[in-house]
Structures are given as structure tokens and as C-alpha cells.
Amino acid sequence: MKLKIKMQLSFMMFLEFFIWGGWFVTLGTFLDKNLSANGGEIGMAFSTQSWGAIIAPFIIGLIADRYFNAERILGVLHLLGAVLMYQMYTAVDFESFYPYVLGYMILYMPTLALVNSISFNQMKNPAKEFSFIRVFGTIGWIIAGLIISYVFLWDSEASREAGMLKNTFLMVSIASLLLGLFSFTLPKTPPVVAKDEKVSIGSILGLDALKLLKDRNFLIFFISSILICIPLAFYYQNANPFLSEIGVDNPTGKMTIGQGSEVLFMLLLPFFFKRFGFKKTLIAGMLAWTVRYLLFAYGNEGDLAFMLILGIALHGICYDFFFVSGQIYTDSKAGEKYKSAAQGLITLATYGVGMLIGFWIAGKVSDIYLVSPGVHDWENIWIFPAVFAFGVMILFTIFFKNVEVEYKE
Structure with missing residues (x-):
């Protein structure tokens, strides 16, 4: 280039x-x-x-x-x-x-x-x-x-x-x-598809890859991917308001630590794949969500501010270890025939359906724990996604059988 x-x-x-x-x-x-x-x-x-x-x-x-x-x-x-x-x-x-x-x-x-x-x-x-x-x-x-x-x-x-x-x-x-x-x-x-070439709605949405759900392991992963997006939505929707409300200085700047962490753990992902395997890597990602929200629930802007910073820094493990690993797993299961369709299906299920549900639930939970105008019971708000993520991790651990997934650099 x-x-x-x-x-x-x-x-x-x-x-x-x-x-x-x-x-x-x-x-x-x-x-x-x-x-x-x-x-x-x-x-x-x-x-x-x-x-x-x-x-x-x-x-x-x-x-x-x-x-x-x-x-x-x-x-x-x-x-x-x-x-x-x-x-x-x-x-x-x-x-x-x-x-x-x-x-x-x-x-x-x-x-x-x-x-x-x-x-x-x-x-x-x-x-x-x-x-x-x-x-x-x-x-x-x-x-x-x-x-x-x-x-x-x-x-x-x-x-x-x-x-x-x-x-x-x-x-x-x-x-x-x-x-x-x-x-x-x-x-x-230029366009990659001829104007007169027929295309189905199913292929656009990745529904051709629904056949992969016949595989029990992929079905468990698919359901887990949707469910884990519910606690993910809590972070996107509530993290900045939470840090601002409790008086953390420069909250938006501090949240960029999460993006730096994302780059770091992206580079470390091949090592974790080779050392611990696919299943344990995904479990680590889901467990990180639980730990992050517990840190948010019990940290504060004073002497426990390090807990908030650590929770933000866990973003690399939370995101890379589950979502990037999941994209790699999906690619390995789909094969050449359903490669694009499978990635489209996972994107639709997670960023579409999963997070749509997650944002709705996050909004409802925030309203339930609104103590007074502009003041929330953040401990209980963060406990909800922590427990939810832990439950998803337990279900995944029990029902997903370990598989070998090759990480191609």
C-alpha cells in the first residue's frame, strides 16, 4: 500500500x-x-x-x-x-x-x-x-x-x-x-454486487447462518452473546453519568483508559488463546464484567478511586476476551460458505437485539434506584449487571464444551 x-x-x-x-x-x-x-x-x-x-x-x-x-x-x-x-x-x-x-x-x-x-x-x-x-x-x-x-x-x-x-x-x-x-x-x-443480481433479505441479515445454531456449542455461544450485551449496555449508558454524579474529575478523559486497555489486550489475545484456550478466554471476559461492576458498586471518588480506575481499565478484557474472541470462534465455525453471513448474524444479535434489550433494562433499573432528582443509588444499579454477567458466565461454563480454535494472525 x-x-x-x-x-x-x-x-x-x-x-x-x-x-x-x-x-x-x-x-x-x-x-x-x-x-x-x-x-x-x-x-x-x-x-x-x-x-x-x-x-x-x-x-x-x-x-x-x-x-x-x-x-x-x-x-x-x-x-x-x-x-x-x-x-x-x-x-x-x-x-x-x-x-x-x-x-x-x-x-x-x-x-x-x-x-x-x-x-x-x-x-x-x-x-x-x-x-x-x-x-x-x-x-x-x-x-x-x-x-x-x-x-x-x-x-x-x-x-x-x-x-x-x-x-x-x-x-x-x-x-x-x-x-x-x-x-x-x-x-x-466500486460496488461489489451486480445491480441485477438477486439478493434476499435473509442473506443481508445473515440469516443464512441460522443453520449453525444446530450445533449445540454454537447455540450456547449465540445465546450467551445476546445475554452478555445486557450488562454491556449498562457500561455504555451509565458509566459517564455515574462518574460525573459522584464527583470524579475529568470523567470522560479517565474513561479513555478503557480504549488504551482495549489495544493492549487485543495484542495479548493470541497469547491467551494459545495458553488457556477459547473457552477459558471467554469465561475470563465474562468474569471481568462481574468484577468491573462490583468495583463500580463499592468504589468511590475518594480513597477508593483506584477501584473505579481499575474497573475502567478492565474494558480490554471485558470487550476483547468475549467479543473479539467470539468473532474468531464464529469465523472458525462458519467456514467459507457462511463466513460473512455468520458475522452479520452475530452483529445483528448482539449490537442489535442484545443491546436493545440491555439499554431498555438499564434505563428501567436507573429509574428504580433514583433516590432524588440527579441522585442515584449506584451501588444497587451496578450490582444488577454484576450478578447478571456472573449468571451468564455460569451457564456458559456448564453447557459449553471446550473446543480448539486456531488464532490466525
Whole structure:
């Protein structure tokens, strides 16, 4: 790959995840403090990610793969996203905010697949080349959090009270406009499917891979993947509001420790696969969710602040050891025939169905343990996903038989 193209793809990936990390992390805090949204409404806002994940395959399968170059669709989606993000910036209540965030996530989620397609189309050896490009996405997410916390201080208590957190949407709107325009300069990525080629809804959604569920082991893994997304939703929806409410300084910046951890444990994953095997690696990932939430439940902003930092740092184990390992396992079970369909099915089940349920439950639990306006019983809120994740781990440990999975670097 030429250096120019490598730099283009890296900048594209940086902006793609700068945009996501620049508003999604602080969304719960913004809705609570600035729009006076309740837990159920915050859950609705976060669940737009799931609706976007459910609708995204149709945009990719019926439009992007058949009619237009991927880089052009990427540009159009981000230009439209910039407009919707600006509307979110100007919203004054949840009722006016929700339609814009729903529309935005329906447009944004397909771009995650598009940036991958554009990157893979330029690579001769994606297994070796993609990780270098993708890591700039994680860097973008981290930089967004650091800017919010340490440059503009938008998540400080004084700034939150002054309504400054809404500026994250303006920042992301500008970044989305920049990526939208920049996308038209990216290498050409033409459609991969002929216009007249028939395509079924089942193949778009990955339903062709449902045959894999006849395998008892894969069925247990599939169900566990959906269930573990319920405690995952608690982290995305509640972590930033929790840290902000209890008085942790620079909460958004501190949460970027999780992304750094994600990179570290991604590199360590091959070692754990070879040393402990697939089943134990997944169990470690699920156990990490339980430990993380217990640390959140009993830590505080004072002498036990290290427990909160450790809980954030566990993100690499929580995410990589279960979800990345799960993608590898799915790839090994599917074979060439159902490879793409199986990955699509898992994505639909987890980021679509699993997290849709998870965000709804997280919102309900947050409302149950609302002590007074702006004050929650966080210990009980975090105990719920801790116990739930532990239960999923026990079921997986009992019913999933150990298998050998080859990790291909």
C-alpha cells in the first residue's frame, strides 16, 4: 500500500471513531443534566445505536454494495450526519432531541462497515495491514475524550451546570462535515454486487447462518452473546453519568483508559488463546464484567478511586476476551460458505437485539434506584449487571464444551 493511501485511510479511521467517541460517551450525562431526561428516555436514546445496527445491513446490502462507490456513500452519510448532529446541539428538550439522534444513528452505523470496506479494498494482506489502520480509530476515540475533559473541560461540574456539554455535538458536527468532504478524496471503492443480481433479505441479515445454531456449542455461544450485551449496555449508558454524579474529575478523559486497555489486550489475545484456550478466554471476559461492576458498586471518588480506575481499565478484557474472541470462534465455525453471513448474524444479535434489550433494562433499573432528582443509588444499579454477567458466565461454563480454535494472525 502506498504511503499516501495509508495516511488517507488512517485519517479516515481516526475521524470515524473521533466522531463516535466525541458524543456517545457523554450522552447519558448530557441527557440527565441538560435535558432532564429520565432513565427510560436515556435508554431510548442509547438504543438508537441498536436500531442503527439493525437497519445498517439494508443500507449496505441493498444500496452500498450494488449501486454506488463506498467512499461516496460514506461522504453523503457523514454530511447528512453533520446536519443532524447540529440539530442535536440546538435541541432544548428530549422530545425534540430524540428524532435527530435516531436519524443520526441510522446514518452512522452503516459507516462502520463502509470504512472497513474502503480499507480492505486497498489491502493485499488485510490480516497484517488492517490492524495498523484500525488502531487510529481507537486513537481518535481517545483524543475525543481527552479534548472534552482536559482541553475544554466540558464535563467538569461547573461546565455541566452551565450547559457546556452540548458543545460536544457541535465539535462532532464539524468533524462529521470534515470527514464527509474528505471521503470524496478517498480511493475509489466500486460496488461489489451486480445491480441485477438477486439478493434476499435473509442473506443481508445473515440469516443464512441460522443453520449453525444446530450445533449445540454454537447455540450456547449465540445465546450467551445476546445475554452478555445486557450488562454491556449498562457500561455504555451509565458509566459517564455515574462518574460525573459522584464527583470524579475529568470523567470522560479517565474513561479513555478503557480504549488504551482495549489495544493492549487485543495484542495479548493470541497469547491467551494459545495458553488457556477459547473457552477459558471467554469465561475470563465474562468474569471481568462481574468484577468491573462490583468495583463500580463499592468504589468511590475518594480513597477508593483506584477501584473505579481499575474497573475502567478492565474494558480490554471485558470487550476483547468475549467479543473479539467470539468473532474468531464464529469465523472458525462458519467456514467459507457462511463466513460473512455468520458475522452479520452475530452483529445483528448482539449490537442489535442484545443491546436493545440491555439499554431498555438499564434505563428501567436507573429509574428504580433514583433516590432524588440527579441522585442515584449506584451501588444497587451496578450490582444488577454484576450478578447478571456472573449468571451468564455460569451457564456458559456448564453447557459449553471446550473446543480448539486456531488464532490466525
